[in-house]
Amino acid sequence: MNSDFIKQRSRFKSATTRRIDVSEESYTAVTDLLATIARPFHVRKGEYLQRAGVPATQVHWLSSGVARSGFFNRDGVEVTLRFYREGESATTLTDLINGETGLPSVQFLVAETPIHGFTLDWKLTCDLRAQHPVMQHYHLNIALHGLQSLAQRAYTNGETSAHERLAAFREEYPGLEARISQRAIASYLGITPQYMSRLRREAEAASGEPREA
Template identity: 30%
Template sequence: MYKIYFQHLNKKIPLTKVEEELIKSHLAFKKLRKKQYLLQEGDECKYTAFVEKGVLRSYSVDGNGGEHIVQFAIEGWFISDLYSLFSGEPAIYNIDAIEDAELVLISKSANDALLQQCPKYQTLMLEIITNAYIALQRRLNAIPHLTVEERYQKFIQQYPAIAKRVPQHMIASYLGITPETLSRVRRRITNGK
């Protein structure tokens, strides 16, 4: 329990045993079964989750029932509805498990306490949030500037572990295309090689 979480943190900034114990005292552990929700749209998001095992996705559902995936999270990644977490407003995303999952949860109040009590934790969170913002900015920039084929190839190159574990229709949703379009793209790429 918490093994991957602390490996992840210690890669960024080495923690002392005392700092690890302080952080651990603010964490909770949760298991999700495949298709089980961590968060449903409309509920208040109370945690940021770190994935120890499994795959999760964050998505919204449009008026026609279409899913729009905004994030996948595998081992070593964080996932949350940050707007809801920090504002207290209802969540705009659903988060559920694509595979059985084991999660490390940290509440907003625990996060706030650690930011005050542990300077290294503050540095870690700043780095994590900065990296997430950069990834989001790159993704938003790719949408109008890359072809569908280029976006798919970039996804496969950047996230090979996700591509192997997530159904194709979910990759299509993440890319903002239909599963049929993704099938045509994959066929063109395969035939072009």
């Protein structure tokens, strides 16, 4: 059993249980189960946790750092889907499911900062879930939370202005703007880095307080 994994997970117990609406007892039980298969990993900024075109087999739980998921559209343009921070699992669920039969990933996962964390083999995780009802309930709540976030993201992208999307990003990911590149944020908002610079200048002018570069 990986005691460091348990120690790191305990740091995020309160925040995670509030976010996905599970009890602390369930969180602890799941942590203890996952500790039997957790393996430490480290990547530098810019390195891939998962490459598009390669079957996905691992869940990456982050104890420090920021990861970004996305894909390349048919024009070769990079589209950012979301960010993952400390205490979260950087996971593209559809790719993991497809990877069970050897199908290649559609999405990539890349480190926006140096990352320390733990990998969890997807097949072994599924085996544990099949054996333990507490994990079934836990993962169901994670899936429901993910669907709610996906629905909100779809609405934000389709029905709001770039200014509103930037405000929504800042609300969903407080403090993240100062940790990652402007290019990554622009990709998430569906705008150019140049327009992103303009939005930030306008926000600074409106608030009267310059933001960090």
